[in-house]
Amino acid sequence: MYTHNIDKSVVLVVDKYSQEAHIAYSTAGVKYPVQYSRAKIEYTKEFFSILADLSNVQSGVGVFFYRRRIDEPSTGRGFVGEWQAQGEPYEDTLNDLVYEPYAILGKCPNCGSPVSELQEGVPRCRTCEAGLKGHILPLRFALTSVNAYSRYLDDNTAYIDLTDSGRLSTLIFRKIYGAGRERSVNPILPEESAKLRRLLARVEQENRNQLVSRPPSKAMPASLKPIRAYLDFQNTFPISGRGDSYLYADDGSLIFETVLEFWIVQKLGENPMQLVNQLISLKEETVEWFSNQVLFGIGGEKSDVLVLTRDAAGLRKRAIVIELKKDAVNNDTLSQVKTYAYWIAQLATAQAQTTSPFLITPVAVGHRVARNAQPFEPFSFEIPYAQSLEVRVESPRVYTYAVDTAANTLRLSRVR
Ligand SMILES: [Zn+2]
Known part of the structure; x- marks a missing residue:
C-alpha cells in the first residue's frame, strides 16, 4: 500500500454509550446510513458520503475523539486523545464490541437492522425501535494509542479561550451550527491538531476537568470487508429508490x-x-x-x-x-x-x-x-x-x- 507524509488528523464523535468500548477495543466506528426493511439493505446517498469521509483515514492518520453530551457536565465531555489509525477502514456487521453495560453493535440483536439512532438520549434500533446497549457502528478502523492524555478538553478551553493562539477553524462552524453539520469523521488541519495537542497537555498539566476512563484493552476481531470494495463500477448494488443498480x-x-x-x-x-x-x-x-x-x-x-x-x-x-x-x-x-x-x-x-x-x-x-x-x-x-x-x-x-x-x-x- 502507498505510504505518504500527510499530516492529517480526524475527530470522531463518540458518547457515553460508545467511548469506553472504542478505547477498550482500540477501534473507531461510525454509523451506517442505509435503508433497511424486510431484512434488505438499500444503499443511500448518505452511505457513500460516509464512505467518502472515511476515505480520509489511512494508516498513520491521527485520531481524536470528541465526546458529545448525553447527560454529563461540561467537565466530563469534550476532546479525548490521541490515537493513530492502523490499516484501512472496513465494514463489520457481525461483531459486537461489548464493554458492559454498553456496547458498539454490528447490527440490531432483535431484527438484524444495521441502523440505530438516538431517541431522547437513548440508542434505539431505527427499524424495530428496540432499546439497544449502544449504537450500531459497522464502519470501523483500528487504532493505536499515541498519547493517553488523562483529561477531557472541554469546549470552552477548545473554542473560546484566547490565551492559546489560533483556533479550530474547520471545526468551529460545525460546532456553532451543530445539528446537521456534525459529521462522524471530521478531518482537521495540521495547525488544528497541533492546537488540540497543546490544549490536551495543558488541561492534563493543570488537573482540570474529569479524568478519562481508560479501560483495559480487549482483543479486536479481525477486519472484514474494506470499504473501498464499494467503489465497484462492475457490479450492481441495491440502491435506495432504484432497485439493483450500477453506481x-x-x-x-x-x-x-x-x-x-x-x-x-x-x-x-x-x-x-x-x-x-x-x-x-x-x-x-x-x-x-x-x-x-x-x-x-x-x-x-x-x-x-x-x-x-x-x-x-x-x-x-x-x-x-x-x-x-x-x-x-x-x-x-x-x-x-x-x-x-x-x-x-x-x-x-x-x-x-x-x-x-x-x-x-x-x-x-x-x-x-x-x-x-x-x-x-x-x-x-x-x-x-x-x-x-x-x-x-x-x-x-x-x-x-x-x-x-x-x-x-x-x-x-x-x-x-
Ligand atoms: Zn431492530
Missing part, C-alpha cells in the same frame, strides 16, 4: 455526487500526488493535506474537496479547491470560488507558514459542461495580516469524468 446511470453519470466524492478522496488517500498531478502538474510541490467537505464560512460555505500543497522548503504554497457535479458544471459552479476565495485563503494561511504569493487553483469536475460555463480570469488580492499576504486566484480548470468499467475506475479529461 452510474445509462447516460454514464454517477447515481450520486457522493460516489464521485468517495472516488476522489479514495484516490487521494491511495496516492495523493498521482491524483493531483492529473488535475494540475505540480513542480517541486507536494501534497500536504486533503479533505472532503471543508467548511470555511458561517453560512455553511464549503469546498467539496480541498487539497493543500507545500513547496520544497516546507511552506504552504497552494490551495486546490475542487467542486464536484454529478451532472453539468455550469457558470455558478465556476464563479462560486470567486466569491469565497478570500475566506478559503484565510482558512489556509492564517495559522500556517506560507509562501507569498499564495495560490488558489479552482478545479471543477462534472459529467458534462454547460454551454454557459465560462471560467473567470485570474485575479489577486491582499490579506492584511501583520505581514500582508498576496493571494493569486488562477482561472478555473474544468474536467469531465467518465466511468471506465473495464478498468473499474473513473477517468478525468480536461475540457478547459
Whole structure:
C-alpha cells in the first residue's frame, strides 16, 4: 500500500454509550446510513458520503475523539486523545464490541437492522425501535494509542479561550451550527491538531476537568470487508429508490455526487500526488493535506474537496479547491470560488507558514459542461495580516469524468 507524509488528523464523535468500548477495543466506528426493511439493505446517498469521509483515514492518520453530551457536565465531555489509525477502514456487521453495560453493535440483536439512532438520549434500533446497549457502528478502523492524555478538553478551553493562539477553524462552524453539520469523521488541519495537542497537555498539566476512563484493552476481531470494495463500477448494488443498480446511470453519470466524492478522496488517500498531478502538474510541490467537505464560512460555505500543497522548503504554497457535479458544471459552479476565495485563503494561511504569493487553483469536475460555463480570469488580492499576504486566484480548470468499467475506475479529461 502507498505510504505518504500527510499530516492529517480526524475527530470522531463518540458518547457515553460508545467511548469506553472504542478505547477498550482500540477501534473507531461510525454509523451506517442505509435503508433497511424486510431484512434488505438499500444503499443511500448518505452511505457513500460516509464512505467518502472515511476515505480520509489511512494508516498513520491521527485520531481524536470528541465526546458529545448525553447527560454529563461540561467537565466530563469534550476532546479525548490521541490515537493513530492502523490499516484501512472496513465494514463489520457481525461483531459486537461489548464493554458492559454498553456496547458498539454490528447490527440490531432483535431484527438484524444495521441502523440505530438516538431517541431522547437513548440508542434505539431505527427499524424495530428496540432499546439497544449502544449504537450500531459497522464502519470501523483500528487504532493505536499515541498519547493517553488523562483529561477531557472541554469546549470552552477548545473554542473560546484566547490565551492559546489560533483556533479550530474547520471545526468551529460545525460546532456553532451543530445539528446537521456534525459529521462522524471530521478531518482537521495540521495547525488544528497541533492546537488540540497543546490544549490536551495543558488541561492534563493543570488537573482540570474529569479524568478519562481508560479501560483495559480487549482483543479486536479481525477486519472484514474494506470499504473501498464499494467503489465497484462492475457490479450492481441495491440502491435506495432504484432497485439493483450500477453506481452510474445509462447516460454514464454517477447515481450520486457522493460516489464521485468517495472516488476522489479514495484516490487521494491511495496516492495523493498521482491524483493531483492529473488535475494540475505540480513542480517541486507536494501534497500536504486533503479533505472532503471543508467548511470555511458561517453560512455553511464549503469546498467539496480541498487539497493543500507545500513547496520544497516546507511552506504552504497552494490551495486546490475542487467542486464536484454529478451532472453539468455550469457558470455558478465556476464563479462560486470567486466569491469565497478570500475566506478559503484565510482558512489556509492564517495559522500556517506560507509562501507569498499564495495560490488558489479552482478545479471543477462534472459529467458534462454547460454551454454557459465560462471560467473567470485570474485575479489577486491582499490579506492584511501583520505581514500582508498576496493571494493569486488562477482561472478555473474544468474536467469531465467518465466511468471506465473495464478498468473499474473513473477517468478525468480536461475540457478547459
Ligand atoms: Zn431492530
